[in-house]
Amino acid sequence: MQLEIFQVDAFSAVPFGGNPAAVIPLEQWLPDEVLQRIAEENNLSETAYFVRNGEVFDLRWFTPSVEVDLCGHATLAAAWVLFEQLGEGAEVLRFNTRSGELRVSRDANGLLAMDFPAKQPVAQDLPAGLLEALGLAEARALYRTDDFIVVIDDVDLIEGLKPDFVALSAFDVRGIAVTAPGRGFDFVTRWFGPRVGVNEDPVTGSAHTSLVPYWAERLGKDSLRCEQGGGRKGQLHCELPGNGRVIIRGAGALYMRGVVFL
Structure with missing residues (x-):
C-alpha cells in the first residue's frame, strides 16, 4: 500500500x-x-x-x-x-x-x-510545583481549560523558558501554555505538552481557543495579533466574533x- x-x-x-x-x-x-x-x-x-x-x-x-x-x-x-x-x-x-x-x-x-x-478559561490556584517545573519565580494568574494557562507580565521571560518536562508531565492537563503581553503582538505564548508526547509545540492553534477569550477580555479588543514559539515561531491573527467561536x-x-x- x-x-x-x-x-x-x-x-x-x-x-x-x-x-x-x-x-x-x-x-x-x-x-x-x-x-x-x-x-x-x-x-x-x-x-x-x-x-x-x-x-x-x-x-x-x-x-x-x-x-x-x-x-x-x-x-x-x-x-x-x-x-x-x-x-x-x-x-x-x-x-x-x-x-x-x-x-x-x-x-x-x-x-x-x-x-x-x-473555551472560557476558569481561574484557579497555582498547584504546587508548577512554577518550579517551568522555571518561573512568579505568575500573575493561572487559568484552566484543556490546558493550564500561566499568565506572566514579563515578555522577556517567555523566550528563556527551559521547563523540566518530566515534572510538567505529572500535571493532569493536556498541556501548559505560558503567555504574556507581547512587543509588536497583542500577546505571545509558548506551549508545552509532555503528557501527550510533545515537549514543546511551536504553534498551537487549539490553545488559542482559550487564550483569545482571555486576552480579548483583558485588552478590551476582539481582534488580536499573536505569536507563539521559542526558537521556532509562528504568527496568528485571531478574532472573537461574540458567537461562542474563535476565528484563527x-x-x-x-x-x-x-x-x-x-
Missing part, C-alpha cells in the same frame, strides 16, 4: 517557520494502530488524516503517542493541502472531528481562517510531498 503524504509548515508563509504537520489523505480509514504507528514514525507533533464523507471530510489528529481531540495547526495544514495541492473547489471546508464540526475558508489575503469553538487565521508553506509505503 502507498499513501501520499504532505508536510506543511502551518502558521508560516515560508518553510522552516510555524509548526510542521504531516497530512495524509485516505480513501478509507486504516486501523487505529496503523494510524498511530505512522504518526510515531513521522515524529512530528501532529499527523492529520482525512477521509471524504460526502460534502464534508472526517478528520483525525495523532501525536507520536496519542490521538487528540483538537489540533489547530494540523487542521490548517489539512485545509491547505486540500485547497493548494488537491484542488478542492469548495469555498468553505467542513471537517467532522471529535470536537464537532470545524470550518476552514480562505480570506481575501490568502490566509486560511479556521472557525473553532471558544494563518498561512501555510509546503516543505515536503512524498509517499508512505506500508
Whole structure:
C-alpha cells in the first residue's frame, strides 16, 4: 500500500517557520494502530488524516503517542493541502472531528481562517510545583481549560523558558501554555505538552481557543495579533466574533510531498 503524504509548515508563509504537520489523505480509514504507528514514525507533533464523507471530510489528529481531540495547526495544514495541492473547489471546508464540526475558508489575503469553538478559561490556584517545573519565580494568574494557562507580565521571560518536562508531565492537563503581553503582538505564548508526547509545540492553534477569550477580555479588543514559539515561531491573527467561536487565521508553506509505503 502507498499513501501520499504532505508536510506543511502551518502558521508560516515560508518553510522552516510555524509548526510542521504531516497530512495524509485516505480513501478509507486504516486501523487505529496503523494510524498511530505512522504518526510515531513521522515524529512530528501532529499527523492529520482525512477521509471524504460526502460534502464534508472526517478528520483525525495523532501525536507520536496519542490521538487528540483538537489540533489547530494540523487542521490548517489539512485545509491547505486540500485547497493548494488537491484542488478542492469548495469555498468553505467542513471537517467532522471529535470536537464537532470545524470550518476552514480562505480570506481575501490568502490566509486560511479556521472557525473553532471558544473555551472560557476558569481561574484557579497555582498547584504546587508548577512554577518550579517551568522555571518561573512568579505568575500573575493561572487559568484552566484543556490546558493550564500561566499568565506572566514579563515578555522577556517567555523566550528563556527551559521547563523540566518530566515534572510538567505529572500535571493532569493536556498541556501548559505560558503567555504574556507581547512587543509588536497583542500577546505571545509558548506551549508545552509532555503528557501527550510533545515537549514543546511551536504553534498551537487549539490553545488559542482559550487564550483569545482571555486576552480579548483583558485588552478590551476582539481582534488580536499573536505569536507563539521559542526558537521556532509562528504568527496568528485571531478574532472573537461574540458567537461562542474563535476565528484563527494563518498561512501555510509546503516543505515536503512524498509517499508512505506500508
